[in-house]
Amino acid sequence: MDKVQICLPVYNGEQHIRETVETLLSQTYENIEILILDDASSDGTLEIVQELAATDGRIRIERNTQNQGILFSRNKLFDLCSERYIALADADDLYHERRIEDQLHYLKQHQLGMVSCAYEAFGERSYKITPPEYHNDIQANMLLFNVILNPGVLLDRTKVSVQHCYVDPEYRGAADYDCWIKLLNKTRVGCVPSSLVKYRVHAAQESTGNFERQKEAHLRVLAREYRALSLPFNRDALQTLIWPRLYADTLSLEDFKKLGSFLKGLFAEVDKSQIPAKNTLSFALDIRYKGVARRHGVKGVLLYLKYAGLKRLLSGRKMGMSFVYDCLFRK
Structure with missing residues (x-):
């Protein structure tokens, strides 16, 4: 049975680290090593993971002598790994007991270099996300937003060079997005449609705070x-579609007219391109455009027809009538 190394960076995570590690220790796939890198925590994190390690030899603890930040720690963890299969985890999320087993099976079955999974958010907000399952659709959607859950990643180092998994500090705020969008050009990627991660949403996250930094890095990648x-x-047009x-x-x-002109x-250009799943990208753009158009009522319908065309409208749900109804009767 192949060993899977699980990379778990943590800094001042005493509030959640025990529960997180316990969900990893409870995996049905038992041949794992949980590689915990403590980033010089000043709270009780180190004591908690040492206590857990004393009762389960599958935990290995490394420590930075001074606080280096999440990007440094993530890259260092990749350097510390020696096994073929590497999984990523975050110190405040929870993991379904079949996460590793199901992902490893899916990865091998489809001969992929990397997989992620669907997930459920909890905490300050609750929602469920099921990303596209197949490589081309993932790649197309990534041309708008990140659909790969970082703490849901599992990869095969025989198909993915560790160097290609390093995060670039130049894209701090969207470093994962930058990393995965590059990796999609290096290997085949898939997504297990089952929800295998419970993703905790809280104000201290990079993705919740420092939004301007995240946005700027995201747009530079795009x-x-x-x-x-x-x-x-077009920066203004795309940020309207991504963060409506x-x-x-x-x-x-x-400005709505300018958005329509840009999208036309x-x-x-997408239709003329060699993007493998260009229809997926066009569909994603269209859905976002319709979401903006709904805010303009009747004028939204008329301008949508002007810039997107009748054919695109008729290809929508109920031949576009759902969209038209929403525009006409929007409260």
Whole structure:
């Protein structure tokens, strides 16, 4: 039975680390090593993991002599790994007992270099996310937003060089996104459709705080990828599509027209491109565009028809009638 090393960085995680590690120790796939890297915690984290390690030899503890940050720790963990299969975990999330078993089976069955999984968020917000399952659809969706859950990743080092998994501090705030979007060009990636991670949402997360840094890094990744694919890039338009709750509600009619004009050109370039799942990307763009158009009522329908066209409208749910109804009767 192949051993799976689970990389677990932690800093001042005494509140949740015990529960997290216990869910990893309870895996049905028992041949694991939980490689914990303590980033010079100043609370009781180290004592807790040492106590757990004293009762289970599958826990290995390493420690930074001074606080280095999550990106440094993540890269160091990859350097410390020696096994073929590596899984990632975060110190405040919970893991389904079949996580490793199901992911390893899926990875081998589909001959992939990396897998992630569906997940359920809990804590300050609750929701469930089921990302696209197959490589081309994942890659297409990544041209808008990150659909790969970092603490749900499991990879095969015979198909993925560890160096390709390093996170780049230049993209702090969206370093995982940058890493995985690059990796999609190096190996085949899939997503187990079962929910195998309970992802804790709280205010201290990078993804919750420091939003401006996250947004700027995300858009820099997108700009690079769009250039590489010869796709037009418009920062204002794309940030409206990606974060509609922040930007779409205050979008003027004139700016909505500019968004439509940009998307008309982007749709055309996507259709001409060699992107393997270009229909998936067009669909994702269309869904986001409709979400913005709904905020403009009747004018939203008319401008959608002007820039996206009748054919695209009719290809939607109930031949576009659901969208039209929402626009006309939006409260």
